[in-house]
Amino acid sequence: MTHHTQEAKDLATRDTMGVGPSAEHTRPGRTFTPEVDIYEKTEQIVLVADMPGVKAEDLVIDLRDNVLTLSGEVAPPEAPEEADVMREYFTGRYYRQFTLSNVIDQTKIEASLVDGVMTLTLPKVAEAQPRKITVKAG
Amino acid sequence: MIIRRAFGGWPVEGSRSSFDELERVRRQLDDLLERGFGTGFLAARAGVFPLTNVTESPDRFTVRAELPGIKPGELQIAVVGRSLSLSGDRKIPRDEAVSYHRSEREEGGFSRTITLPADIDSAKVEATCSNGVLTITLPKAEAAKPKQITIKAG
Numbered sequence: 012m013t014h015h016t017q018e019a020k021d022l023a024t025r026d027t028m029g030v031g032p033s034a035e036h037t038r039p040g041r042t043f044t045p046e047v048d049i050y051e052k053t054e055q056i057v058l059v060a061d062m063p064g065v066k067a068e069d070l071v072i073d074l075r076d077n078v079l080t081l082s083g084e085v086a087p088p089e090a091p092e093e094a095d096v097m098r099e100y101f102t103g104r105y106y107r108q109f110t111l112s113n114v115i116d117q118t119k120i121e122a123s124l125v126d127g128v129m130t131l132t133l134p135k136v137a138e139a140q141p142r143k144i145t146v147k148a149g
Numbered sequence: 150m151i152i153r154r155a156f157g158g159w160p161v162e163g164s165r166s167s168f169d170e171l172e173r174v175r176r177q178l179d180d181l182l183e184r185g186f187g188t189g190f191l192a193a194r195a196g197v198f199p200l201t202n203v204t205e206s207p208d209r210f211t212v213r214a215e216l217p218g219i220k221p222g223e224l225q226i227a228v229v230g231r232s233l234s235l236s237g238d239r240k241i242p243r244d245e246a247v248s249y250h251r252s253e254r255e256e257g258g259f260s261r262t263i264t265l266p267a268d269i270d271s272a273k274v275e276a277t278c279s280n281g282v283l284t285i286t287l288p289k290a291e292a293a294k295p296k297q298i299t300i301k302a303g
Contacts, residue, residue: 046253046254046255047251047253047254048241048249048251048252048253048254049249049250049251049252050244050247050248050249050250050252051247051248051249051250052244052246052247056250057247059254061217061218061254061281062217062281063215063216063217063280063281063282064215064280064281064282065280066280088213088282088284089204089211090206092206092207093204093205093206093211094204094205094206095202095203095204095205096203096204096205096210096265096266097201097202097203097263098202098203099200099201099202100200100201100202100215125218126217126218126219126220126278126280126281127215127216127217127218127280127281127282128217128218128281
């Protein structure tokens with residue numbers, strides 16, 4: 012059930028609100044949907060996600076059946092002797108899924124995590140990049 | 150030529166997909182306008198960004214704020230009396246020659262002040278930033294720390 016036009020996005024997003032069969036719920040705790048920016052350059056698509064508190068070793072990026080899954084767990088930073096005076100946010104697990112189109116070369120995806128910001132670079136397959144075609148005179 | 154439409158033949162599959170397209174465009178335009186795309190101030194949530202937690206221990210307060218991607222130079226922390234002020238400007242580097250499919254991350258200036266419930270020793274306040282989380286420890290002033298009182302027998 013997809014309505015893709017010619018200018019369709021290369022990444023369709025399917026937000027998971029933390030409740031649903033596609034998200035793992037084998038452990039207790041909160042699940043959050045990280046905010047992302049997705050933009051397209053000539054040779055690649057870049058996805059940037061805010062995931063404060065997640066360390067590189069706790070970030071899991073899974074890719075199967077054209078579905079990209081981002082998952083990062085944040086342990087509560089409070090020591091036992093700390094009592095809440097004001098609480099505006101909770102920690103838990105960041106989780107978000109995306110469906111990739113065939114435009115992405117899935118073998119060349121790269122990821123980095125700096126200061127709680129994850130950058131995912133998804134190169135396009137060569138055929139999907141714009142090319143200039145030289146015209147032979149004659 | 151007169152085209153007749155059967156009564157009740159609406160909506161049809163075709164018009165449903167154009168509606169979806171319109172909805173999507175309308176939603177994106179709303180998002181762009183709301184975020185003031187790249188123009189700066191987080192007007193919709195003035196004073197609320199960043200999300201902050203404050204905890205109290207016997208000897209100190211700990212303030213934690215989620216500030217993904219913030220660099221030390223973009224942030225000012227000040228302590229006056231019992232008030233802690235956080236202000237700064239979150240910038241998101243944006244290439245000009247790209248087309249955005251989705252833009253959810255907010256950028257812009259922020260400024261908020263938190264008043265703590267006890268006196269603090271401002272000379273000993275420390276701040277660190279790791280993985281996009283800012284942690285500020287504010288030791289309590291001596292007079293504000295709990296003292297054990299021993300009961301004299303007699």
